[in-house]
Amino acid sequence: MNIKQIIVATTLLAAAGAAMAEAPYPPETKFVSTKTRADVIAELQQAQANHEIASRNEYPIVRQPSTGLSRQEVKSEVQQAQRKSDSLYSGA
Template identity: 45%
Template structure:
């Protein structure tokens, strides 16, 4: 009985696996471009010059770095002062 159940289970698994193997993903669409790389690049440069390309999300802003006026000892003292105070009193 166990052998029959094992074989039946393997057949079910094989059938289920083959059901997903019908089409490749993503679909293989062969696109042939009608423009050269130089034409596309020149169109991009022209669109950027006209302000048509929104690139706010493509580049991260460069922020000025801030310098700390505290010494390492002062920061360690602040951390130790804050860790002495119990936030969760359990009440």
């Protein structure tokens, strides 16, 4: 009697496990690329030339917008701001 109960219990356990099996999510679909190998290599080279590829711990890449000012113009703006701040309290 014991053997029969063990066999029945094992069969029920196997059936329950099979019934609860799930399909993989998301369903596996075959990937089909729309680009050629040459296209991908060209994109990679362009990204490397624009310094858009992160290396080490440089993620996320934040690109500063260009002001269009020359170095001399920026220096003169800084000097003007320093002259204006001399009359005001600016520090501890």
